[in-house]
């Protein structure tokens with residue numbers, strides 16, 4: 001389980017990422033902070049594109065930064081987001097990001113923190129948000 005101090009750190013870090021979110025098309029800003037088993041925190045924001053399809057979500061930005069540096073074991077991710085960067089409700093990961101989590105994370109252990117502030121958050125396991133997920137263990 002995550003202690004409160006690291007949970008708060010992940011939430012604050014994810015909120016800081018909203019400043020880097022590149023969203024000229026939707027203006028829906030998302031920030032993520034991914035905690036690796038080794039204690040590193042990988043940061044991510046969403047990065048949009050004029051051709052739309054190449055858009056990368058904040059969660060995948062964080063995962064791909066970590067994996068590209070040789071880190072493939074993870075404990076938790078915090079995701080925050082909202083229109084114009086205003087955090088009024090939870091911003092749950094899209095299906096594609098859940099699938100990327102499934103590739104690298106134990107669905108019963110990996111924790112997804114959805115937050116609107118350091119005081120208001122909810123924690124789910126990957127299994128809870130991706131029941132019957134298809135992963136490496138199925139091949």
Ligand code: THU
Nearest residue numbers: 026028030046057058092093094
């Ligand atoms: N977005 C994320 O960054 N993460 C998600 O899991 C959901 C969607 C981004 C993609 C796009 O830039 C904007 O939010 C609106 O879909």
